[in-house]
Amino acid sequence: MEDFDDHSHRLTSVCITDDGTMYTLEDDSVPQSLQSGDKQVLTLESLKDGIYRVISSAAPLQRSAPAAAQYSSRSAASMAASYLPPDERSLLVMRVVYDNGEPSCTRECIERGLWEMQSLSGGAVQGSMTDLFSNNSYGYTTFPRELTRVIDVPMGRPLPSSASGCPYSTEKLEVDRIALETSGLDPSTFHHKEYFIPWYFGTCNWIGFANVGCRHPLLTDRSRSGNCWSFLRTSWPSIRTHELGHNLGLMHASLGTDEYGDETSVMSNHAYWSGFSAADREHLGWLPDEHIYDYSPLWDMPVDVRLHALHLPPQHQQYAAARIRCSTCDIYGVGYSFVFVSFITPSSYFADLPARFHNKVFVRLQKAHAQGRPYTGRGTVRMAHLSQGESYTLQSGHTIKVCHIQGGTAAVAISSQTSSVSREELCTKGVYPPLPPMPPPTPGPPQGDICTNVCKANRERYASE
Protein backbone atom coordinates (compact mmCIF):
# COMPACT_ATOMS: atom_id res chain seq x y z
CA MET A 1 0.00 0.00 0.00
CA GLU A 2 1.21 3.47 -0.80
CA ASP A 3 0.82 6.84 0.76
CA PHE A 4 0.52 9.69 -1.65
CA ASP A 5 0.90 13.15 -0.32
CA ASP A 6 -1.07 14.96 -2.95
CA HIS A 7 -4.51 15.46 -1.51
CA SER A 8 -5.90 17.41 -4.40
CA HIS A 9 -7.38 14.28 -5.91
CA ARG A 10 -8.62 11.47 -3.76
CA LEU A 11 -8.31 7.88 -4.70
CA THR A 12 -11.63 6.21 -4.33
CA SER A 13 -12.04 3.15 -2.24
CA VAL A 14 -15.33 1.51 -1.63
CA CYS A 15 -16.65 -0.86 0.94
CA ILE A 16 -19.64 -3.04 0.35
CA THR A 17 -21.87 -4.42 3.06
CA ASP A 18 -23.27 -7.94 3.05
CA ASP A 19 -26.55 -6.65 1.69
CA GLY A 20 -24.76 -5.00 -1.26
CA THR A 21 -24.85 -1.35 -0.15
CA MET A 22 -21.74 0.44 -1.29
CA TYR A 23 -19.96 3.33 0.40
CA THR A 24 -17.33 5.48 -1.28
CA LEU A 25 -14.53 6.16 1.16
CA GLU A 26 -12.13 9.03 1.51
CA ASP A 27 -9.01 7.18 0.68
CA ASP A 28 -6.79 8.93 3.19
CA SER A 29 -8.93 7.62 6.01
CA VAL A 30 -8.72 3.95 5.04
CA PRO A 31 -6.36 2.03 7.32
CA GLN A 32 -3.16 1.04 5.56
CA SER A 33 -3.62 -2.52 6.70
CA LEU A 34 -6.82 -2.95 4.70
CA GLN A 35 -6.66 -4.71 1.37
CA SER A 36 -9.14 -5.42 -1.37
CA GLY A 37 -11.31 -8.32 -0.33
CA ASP A 38 -10.86 -7.96 3.43
CA LYS A 39 -13.97 -8.30 5.53
CA GLN A 40 -14.06 -6.02 8.50
CA VAL A 41 -16.36 -3.86 10.67
CA LEU A 42 -15.84 -0.15 9.93
CA THR A 43 -17.42 2.90 11.53
CA LEU A 44 -18.04 5.60 8.94
CA GLU A 45 -18.72 9.30 9.06
CA SER A 46 -20.54 10.92 6.15
CA LEU A 47 -18.66 13.72 4.42
CA LYS A 48 -19.99 15.89 1.63
CA ASP A 49 -20.27 14.66 -1.98
CA GLY A 50 -21.39 11.20 -0.88
CA ILE A 51 -17.94 10.30 0.43
CA TYR A 52 -17.43 8.63 3.80
CA ARG A 53 -14.52 8.71 6.20
CA VAL A 54 -13.41 5.68 8.19
CA ILE A 55 -13.48 6.64 11.88
CA SER A 56 -12.52 3.32 13.32
CA SER A 57 -12.05 -0.27 12.26
CA ALA A 58 -12.25 -3.51 14.17
CA ALA A 59 -9.90 -6.45 13.70
CA PRO A 60 -10.30 -8.10 10.29
CA LEU A 61 -12.93 -10.81 10.15
CA GLN A 62 -11.44 -12.27 7.04
CA ARG A 63 -8.25 -11.44 5.15
CA SER A 64 -7.97 -11.67 1.41
CA ALA A 65 -5.04 -13.30 -0.31
CA PRO A 66 -2.03 -10.99 -0.59
CA ALA A 67 -2.24 -8.68 -3.58
CA ALA A 68 -0.34 -9.90 -6.58
CA ALA A 69 0.99 -6.50 -7.52
CA GLN A 70 3.42 -4.36 -5.58
CA TYR A 71 0.56 -2.35 -4.23
CA SER A 72 -3.15 -2.35 -4.63
CA SER A 73 -4.70 0.67 -6.22
CA ARG A 74 -8.07 -0.34 -4.81
CA SER A 75 -9.98 1.32 -7.59
CA ALA A 76 -13.70 1.52 -7.10
CA ALA A 77 -14.15 -0.57 -10.19
CA SER A 78 -12.45 -3.70 -9.12
CA MET A 79 -13.65 -3.60 -5.56
CA ALA A 80 -17.23 -3.93 -6.58
CA ALA A 81 -16.56 -6.17 -9.51
CA SER A 82 -17.52 -9.43 -8.04
CA TYR A 83 -20.40 -8.12 -5.96
CA LEU A 84 -22.84 -6.81 -8.51
CA PRO A 85 -25.23 -8.62 -10.80
CA PRO A 86 -24.94 -8.17 -14.59
CA ASP A 87 -25.47 -4.60 -15.69
CA GLU A 88 -28.63 -4.92 -17.82
CA ARG A 89 -30.02 -1.65 -19.09
CA SER A 90 -33.41 -0.65 -20.39
CA LEU A 91 -33.65 1.82 -23.26
CA LEU A 92 -36.50 3.86 -24.70
CA VAL A 93 -35.84 5.28 -28.14
CA MET A 94 -38.18 8.11 -29.10
CA ARG A 95 -38.54 9.41 -32.65
CA VAL A 96 -39.71 12.95 -32.13
CA VAL A 97 -42.15 13.70 -34.98
CA TYR A 98 -43.21 17.28 -35.74
CA ASP A 99 -45.90 18.43 -38.18
CA ASN A 100 -43.26 19.76 -40.54
CA GLY A 101 -40.30 17.49 -39.92
CA GLU A 102 -39.23 14.15 -38.52
CA PRO A 103 -35.98 12.22 -38.10
CA SER A 104 -34.81 10.69 -41.37
CA CYS A 105 -34.26 7.34 -39.65
CA THR A 106 -37.50 5.38 -39.41
CA ARG A 107 -38.37 3.10 -36.51
CA GLU A 108 -37.16 0.15 -38.58
CA CYS A 109 -33.93 2.01 -39.26
CA ILE A 110 -33.47 2.65 -35.53
CA GLU A 111 -34.17 -1.02 -34.73
CA ARG A 112 -31.59 -2.06 -37.31
CA GLY A 113 -29.03 0.24 -35.71
CA LEU A 114 -29.69 -1.40 -32.36
CA TRP A 115 -29.54 -5.03 -33.35
CA GLU A 116 -28.43 -5.61 -36.93
CA MET A 117 -24.74 -6.13 -37.47
CA GLN A 118 -23.58 -3.62 -40.06
CA SER A 119 -20.38 -2.14 -41.38
CA LEU A 120 -19.54 1.56 -41.15
CA SER A 121 -17.72 3.62 -43.76
CA GLY A 122 -17.08 0.53 -45.84
CA GLY A 123 -15.11 -1.17 -43.07
CA ALA A 124 -14.82 -4.89 -42.40
CA VAL A 125 -16.28 -4.82 -38.88
CA GLN A 126 -19.87 -5.98 -38.62
CA GLY A 127 -21.22 -4.41 -35.49
CA SER A 128 -24.13 -2.82 -33.69
CA MET A 129 -24.42 -0.44 -30.78
CA THR A 130 -25.79 -3.03 -28.39
CA ASP A 131 -23.28 -5.65 -29.47
CA LEU A 132 -20.40 -3.24 -28.96
CA PHE A 133 -21.36 -2.66 -25.32
CA SER A 134 -21.74 -6.35 -24.68
CA ASN A 135 -18.47 -7.13 -26.47
CA ASN A 136 -16.32 -4.38 -24.94
CA SER A 137 -17.62 -4.99 -21.41
CA TYR A 138 -16.87 -8.72 -21.78
CA GLY A 139 -20.56 -9.45 -21.38
CA TYR A 140 -21.15 -7.28 -18.32
CA THR A 141 -23.06 -4.21 -19.60
CA THR A 142 -25.87 -5.18 -21.94
CA PHE A 143 -29.00 -3.74 -23.51
CA PRO A 144 -31.32 -6.75 -23.65
CA ARG A 145 -33.82 -6.65 -26.49
CA GLU A 146 -36.77 -7.26 -24.18
CA LEU A 147 -35.88 -4.12 -22.20
CA THR A 148 -35.84 -1.88 -25.29
CA ARG A 149 -38.71 0.02 -26.95
CA VAL A 150 -38.73 2.21 -30.04
CA ILE A 151 -41.67 4.59 -30.43
CA ASP A 152 -42.82 7.60 -32.45
CA VAL A 153 -43.81 10.63 -30.41
CA PRO A 154 -46.20 12.89 -32.39
CA MET A 155 -45.67 16.42 -31.12
CA GLY A 156 -48.71 17.83 -32.96
CA ARG A 157 -47.01 21.10 -33.79
CA PRO A 158 -44.19 22.49 -35.92
CA LEU A 159 -40.47 22.13 -35.21
CA PRO A 160 -38.78 24.59 -32.86
CA SER A 161 -37.72 27.56 -34.98
CA SER A 162 -34.34 29.20 -34.83
CA ALA A 163 -35.94 31.94 -32.76
CA SER A 164 -36.29 29.45 -29.91
CA GLY A 165 -32.56 28.68 -29.76
CA CYS A 166 -31.73 25.03 -29.09
CA PRO A 167 -34.56 24.08 -26.72
CA TYR A 168 -33.66 20.47 -26.08
CA SER A 169 -34.32 20.63 -22.34
CA THR A 170 -37.84 22.04 -22.60
CA GLU A 171 -38.65 19.77 -25.55
CA LYS A 172 -37.43 16.79 -23.53
CA LEU A 173 -40.13 17.37 -20.91
CA GLU A 174 -42.78 17.75 -23.61
CA VAL A 175 -41.66 14.63 -25.46
CA ASP A 176 -41.77 12.60 -22.24
CA ARG A 177 -45.29 13.86 -21.48
CA ILE A 178 -46.63 13.14 -24.97
CA ALA A 179 -44.87 9.76 -25.10
CA LEU A 180 -46.70 8.71 -21.95
CA GLU A 181 -50.01 10.01 -23.30
CA THR A 182 -49.78 8.44 -26.73
CA SER A 183 -47.91 5.19 -26.09
CA GLY A 184 -48.63 4.45 -22.44
CA LEU A 185 -44.88 4.01 -21.87
CA ASP A 186 -43.45 6.10 -19.05
CA PRO A 187 -40.01 7.37 -20.13
CA SER A 188 -38.99 7.85 -16.51
CA THR A 189 -39.04 4.09 -15.97
CA PHE A 190 -36.26 3.45 -18.51
CA HIS A 191 -32.57 3.66 -17.63
CA HIS A 192 -31.67 5.38 -20.89
CA LYS A 193 -33.70 7.60 -23.18
CA GLU A 194 -32.61 8.38 -26.72
CA TYR A 195 -34.35 11.30 -28.44
CA PHE A 196 -34.09 11.17 -32.21
CA ILE A 197 -34.83 14.66 -33.51
CA PRO A 198 -34.97 16.09 -37.04
CA TRP A 199 -31.75 17.49 -38.45
CA TYR A 200 -33.15 21.02 -38.41
CA PHE A 201 -34.10 21.62 -34.80
CA GLY A 202 -33.88 25.21 -33.60
CA THR A 203 -30.28 26.34 -33.65
CA CYS A 204 -28.85 23.05 -32.32
CA ASN A 205 -25.61 22.33 -34.13
CA TRP A 206 -24.31 19.23 -32.40
CA ILE A 207 -24.62 15.75 -33.81
CA GLY A 208 -25.28 14.14 -30.46
CA PHE A 209 -25.66 15.47 -26.97
CA ALA A 210 -25.82 13.51 -23.71
CA ASN A 211 -25.50 13.84 -19.97
CA VAL A 212 -22.40 12.39 -18.38
CA GLY A 213 -22.09 9.93 -15.52
CA CYS A 214 -25.80 9.49 -14.91
CA ARG A 215 -25.55 5.74 -14.69
CA HIS A 216 -22.07 4.39 -14.11
CA PRO A 217 -21.93 0.58 -14.42
CA LEU A 218 -20.75 0.35 -10.84
CA LEU A 219 -23.79 2.15 -9.55
CA THR A 220 -25.40 0.13 -6.82
CA ASP A 221 -28.77 1.84 -6.76
CA ARG A 222 -30.09 0.25 -9.87
CA SER A 223 -33.65 1.21 -9.13
CA ARG A 224 -32.99 4.74 -10.33
CA SER A 225 -34.19 5.29 -13.86
CA GLY A 226 -35.04 8.03 -16.29
CA ASN A 227 -32.06 10.27 -15.63
CA CYS A 228 -29.90 9.29 -18.61
CA TRP A 229 -30.62 10.88 -21.92
CA SER A 230 -29.07 11.57 -25.28
CA PHE A 231 -30.26 13.66 -28.21
CA LEU A 232 -29.36 12.54 -31.69
CA ARG A 233 -29.61 14.31 -35.01
CA THR A 234 -28.07 11.31 -36.74
CA SER A 235 -28.60 7.57 -36.49
CA TRP A 236 -24.91 6.74 -36.96
CA PRO A 237 -24.40 3.77 -34.52
CA SER A 238 -20.93 4.82 -33.38
CA ILE A 239 -22.28 8.25 -32.40
CA ARG A 240 -25.10 6.61 -30.44
CA THR A 241 -22.48 4.43 -28.72
CA HIS A 242 -20.36 7.50 -27.95
CA GLU A 243 -23.34 9.27 -26.37
CA LEU A 244 -24.23 6.24 -24.25
CA GLY A 245 -20.55 6.15 -23.24
CA HIS A 246 -21.11 9.65 -21.80
CA ASN A 247 -24.14 8.36 -19.89
CA LEU A 248 -21.96 5.66 -18.37
CA GLY A 249 -19.40 8.20 -17.21
CA LEU A 250 -16.83 8.63 -19.96
CA MET A 251 -15.41 11.76 -21.48
CA HIS A 252 -13.56 12.20 -24.72
CA ALA A 253 -10.57 10.41 -26.19
CA SER A 254 -8.06 13.12 -27.00
CA LEU A 255 -4.83 13.43 -28.91
CA GLY A 256 -2.68 16.40 -28.00
CA THR A 257 -4.94 19.38 -27.74
CA ASP A 258 -7.60 17.85 -30.03
CA GLU A 259 -10.28 16.77 -27.58
CA TYR A 260 -11.74 14.26 -30.06
CA GLY A 261 -8.43 13.37 -31.73
CA ASP A 262 -7.78 9.78 -30.61
CA GLU A 263 -9.33 8.05 -33.58
CA THR A 264 -8.71 4.61 -32.06
CA SER A 265 -11.47 5.09 -29.49
CA VAL A 266 -15.23 5.30 -29.84
CA MET A 267 -15.06 8.34 -27.54
CA SER A 268 -13.50 10.32 -30.40
CA ASN A 269 -15.56 11.42 -33.40
CA HIS A 270 -14.39 9.09 -36.14
CA ALA A 271 -16.78 7.40 -38.47
CA TYR A 272 -15.61 3.79 -38.43
CA TRP A 273 -16.18 1.17 -35.75
CA SER A 274 -13.70 1.15 -32.90
CA GLY A 275 -13.89 0.25 -29.22
CA PHE A 276 -13.51 1.60 -25.73
CA SER A 277 -9.90 1.94 -24.56
CA ALA A 278 -8.37 -0.02 -21.68
CA ALA A 279 -8.46 3.12 -19.51
CA ASP A 280 -12.17 3.56 -20.22
CA ARG A 281 -12.87 -0.12 -19.59
CA GLU A 282 -11.14 0.19 -16.23
CA HIS A 283 -13.06 3.35 -15.38
CA LEU A 284 -16.32 1.58 -16.15
CA GLY A 285 -15.38 -1.45 -14.10
CA TRP A 286 -15.25 -3.75 -17.13
CA LEU A 287 -11.62 -4.63 -16.47
CA PRO A 288 -11.09 -6.07 -13.00
CA ASP A 289 -8.05 -4.98 -11.02
CA GLU A 290 -6.67 -8.51 -10.92
CA HIS A 291 -6.08 -8.24 -14.66
CA ILE A 292 -4.33 -4.91 -14.55
CA TYR A 293 -0.68 -4.89 -13.57
CA ASP A 294 0.05 -1.97 -11.23
CA TYR A 295 3.56 -0.61 -11.48
CA SER A 296 4.46 0.84 -8.12
CA PRO A 297 6.06 4.27 -8.13
CA LEU A 298 8.39 3.02 -5.40
CA TRP A 299 9.55 0.01 -7.35
CA ASP A 300 12.79 0.69 -9.17
CA MET A 301 13.32 -2.71 -10.75
CA PRO A 302 12.16 -3.00 -14.33
CA VAL A 303 9.32 -5.43 -14.87
CA ASP A 304 8.38 -7.44 -17.89
CA VAL A 305 4.60 -7.69 -18.31
CA ARG A 306 2.77 -9.92 -20.77
CA LEU A 307 -0.29 -8.20 -22.23
CA HIS A 308 -3.00 -9.98 -24.17
CA ALA A 309 -4.98 -8.21 -26.89
CA LEU A 310 -7.58 -5.94 -25.32
CA HIS A 311 -10.52 -7.33 -27.27
CA LEU A 312 -10.09 -10.71 -25.58
CA PRO A 313 -11.68 -11.38 -22.19
CA PRO A 314 -9.30 -11.79 -19.22
CA GLN A 315 -6.72 -14.43 -20.04
CA HIS A 316 -4.81 -16.86 -17.92
CA GLN A 317 -1.23 -15.75 -17.12
CA GLN A 318 -1.47 -12.50 -19.05
CA TYR A 319 -2.61 -9.03 -18.13
CA ALA A 320 -5.19 -6.94 -19.96
CA ALA A 321 -3.28 -3.74 -19.21
CA ALA A 322 -0.53 -2.21 -17.12
CA ARG A 323 -1.22 0.86 -15.03
CA ILE A 324 1.31 3.40 -13.82
CA ARG A 325 0.39 6.04 -11.32
CA CYS A 326 1.86 9.23 -12.63
CA SER A 327 1.70 12.21 -10.33
CA THR A 328 3.74 14.33 -12.69
CA CYS A 329 1.93 13.56 -15.93
CA ASP A 330 0.61 17.07 -16.08
CA ILE A 331 0.64 17.42 -19.82
CA TYR A 332 -2.30 19.37 -21.13
CA GLY A 333 -2.87 20.71 -17.66
CA VAL A 334 -3.90 17.37 -16.22
CA GLY A 335 -2.20 16.13 -13.10
CA TYR A 336 -2.25 13.14 -10.82
CA SER A 337 -3.53 10.63 -13.26
CA PHE A 338 -2.90 7.06 -14.36
CA VAL A 339 -1.15 5.89 -17.48
CA PHE A 340 -2.52 2.75 -19.10
CA VAL A 341 -0.53 0.46 -21.35
CA SER A 342 -2.52 -1.97 -23.48
CA PHE A 343 -2.15 -4.03 -26.64
CA ILE A 344 -4.49 -3.74 -29.60
CA THR A 345 -4.66 -6.05 -32.56
CA PRO A 346 -6.84 -5.49 -35.65
CA SER A 347 -9.53 -7.80 -34.34
CA SER A 348 -13.14 -7.55 -33.28
CA TYR A 349 -14.23 -3.86 -33.09
CA PHE A 350 -10.64 -2.71 -33.67
CA ALA A 351 -10.39 -4.36 -37.09
CA ASP A 352 -11.28 -1.15 -38.95
CA LEU A 353 -8.52 0.92 -37.36
CA PRO A 354 -6.05 2.36 -39.86
CA ALA A 355 -3.06 0.06 -40.47
CA ARG A 356 -0.67 2.26 -38.49
CA PHE A 357 -2.51 1.21 -35.32
CA HIS A 358 -2.42 -2.54 -35.96
CA ASN A 359 -0.56 -4.69 -33.41
CA LYS A 360 0.58 -1.75 -31.35
CA VAL A 361 1.09 -1.14 -27.66
CA PHE A 362 -0.91 1.92 -26.70
CA VAL A 363 0.10 4.34 -23.97
CA ARG A 364 -2.76 6.47 -22.72
CA LEU A 365 -3.23 8.95 -19.95
CA GLN A 366 -6.41 8.48 -17.96
CA LYS A 367 -7.15 11.95 -16.66
CA ALA A 368 -7.94 12.29 -13.01
CA HIS A 369 -11.64 12.49 -12.25
CA ALA A 370 -13.12 15.55 -10.62
CA GLN A 371 -12.80 15.59 -6.88
CA GLY A 372 -15.76 13.93 -5.25
CA ARG A 373 -17.08 12.64 -8.58
CA PRO A 374 -15.37 9.31 -9.01
CA TYR A 375 -17.89 8.11 -11.56
CA THR A 376 -17.44 10.92 -14.01
CA GLY A 377 -14.17 10.52 -15.86
CA ARG A 378 -12.31 13.35 -17.48
CA GLY A 379 -11.34 11.40 -20.52
CA THR A 380 -8.13 10.05 -21.95
CA VAL A 381 -5.17 11.33 -23.93
CA ARG A 382 -3.31 9.03 -26.30
CA MET A 383 0.41 9.45 -25.70
CA ALA A 384 1.94 6.84 -27.99
CA HIS A 385 1.33 3.70 -30.01
CA LEU A 386 4.46 1.59 -30.09
CA SER A 387 5.80 -1.19 -32.30
CA GLN A 388 8.20 -3.89 -31.18
CA GLY A 389 11.48 -2.33 -30.03
CA GLU A 390 10.03 1.14 -29.55
CA SER A 391 9.85 2.90 -26.21
CA TYR A 392 8.21 5.90 -24.62
CA THR A 393 9.25 7.81 -21.53
CA LEU A 394 6.62 9.50 -19.40
CA GLN A 395 7.07 12.88 -17.83
CA SER A 396 7.44 11.04 -14.53
CA GLY A 397 10.55 9.30 -15.88
CA HIS A 398 8.94 5.88 -16.29
CA THR A 399 9.96 4.18 -19.51
CA ILE A 400 7.71 1.74 -21.36
CA LYS A 401 9.42 -0.44 -23.92
CA VAL A 402 7.87 -3.01 -26.22
CA CYS A 403 10.16 -6.01 -26.08
CA HIS A 404 8.24 -8.43 -28.15
CA ILE A 405 5.00 -8.76 -30.09
CA GLN A 406 4.20 -12.30 -31.01
CA GLY A 407 1.21 -14.54 -31.34
CA GLY A 408 -1.33 -12.08 -30.00
CA THR A 409 0.77 -11.19 -26.96
CA ALA A 410 2.91 -8.16 -26.27
CA ALA A 411 5.80 -8.32 -23.82
CA VAL A 412 6.31 -4.88 -22.34
CA ALA A 413 9.06 -3.72 -19.98
CA ILE A 414 8.47 -0.85 -17.58
CA SER A 415 11.11 0.91 -15.56
CA SER A 416 11.13 3.83 -13.19
CA GLN A 417 13.12 7.01 -13.35
CA THR A 418 15.51 5.74 -10.72
CA SER A 419 16.14 2.38 -12.32
CA SER A 420 19.79 1.74 -13.07
CA VAL A 421 18.88 -0.44 -16.05
CA SER A 422 19.33 1.32 -19.37
CA ARG A 423 16.65 1.48 -21.99
CA GLU A 424 18.69 -0.86 -24.20
CA GLU A 425 18.90 -3.45 -21.44
CA LEU A 426 15.29 -3.14 -20.36
CA CYS A 427 14.01 -6.19 -22.15
CA THR A 428 16.71 -8.47 -20.81
CA LYS A 429 16.87 -7.28 -17.21
CA GLY A 430 13.19 -7.12 -16.42
CA VAL A 431 11.65 -9.35 -13.79
CA TYR A 432 8.29 -11.00 -14.20
CA PRO A 433 5.56 -9.85 -11.88
CA PRO A 434 3.22 -12.39 -10.30
CA LEU A 435 0.68 -13.56 -12.85
CA PRO A 436 -2.98 -12.74 -12.49
CA PRO A 437 -5.55 -15.30 -11.41
CA MET A 438 -8.45 -16.40 -13.58
CA PRO A 439 -11.48 -14.40 -12.48
CA PRO A 440 -14.82 -13.32 -13.80
CA PRO A 441 -14.82 -9.74 -15.02
CA THR A 442 -17.36 -7.44 -13.47
CA PRO A 443 -17.66 -4.16 -11.64
CA GLY A 444 -19.11 -1.70 -8.94
CA PRO A 445 -20.48 2.10 -7.30
CA PRO A 446 -22.18 5.53 -7.04
CA GLN A 447 -23.62 8.14 -9.08
CA GLY A 448 -21.77 11.03 -10.61
CA ASP A 449 -23.45 14.37 -10.74
CA ILE A 450 -25.00 15.18 -14.03
CA CYS A 451 -23.15 17.54 -16.25
CA THR A 452 -23.69 18.11 -19.91
CA ASN A 453 -21.43 17.72 -22.79
CA VAL A 454 -21.73 18.84 -26.37
CA CYS A 455 -20.35 16.56 -29.02
CA LYS A 456 -18.94 18.35 -31.96
CA ALA A 457 -18.20 16.48 -35.11
CA ASN A 458 -17.62 16.99 -38.74
CA ARG A 459 -21.15 17.56 -39.88
CA GLU A 460 -20.64 16.31 -43.42
CA ARG A 461 -19.11 13.10 -42.19
CA TYR A 462 -22.18 12.07 -40.27
CA ALA A 463 -24.86 13.79 -42.30
CA SER A 464 -25.22 11.13 -44.92
CA GLU A 465 -26.17 8.14 -42.83
Ligand SMILES: [Zn+2]
Ligand atom coordinates in the same frame (compact mmCIF):
# COMPACT_ATOMS: atom_id res chain seq x y z
ZN1 LIG B 1 -18.98 13.44 -26.84
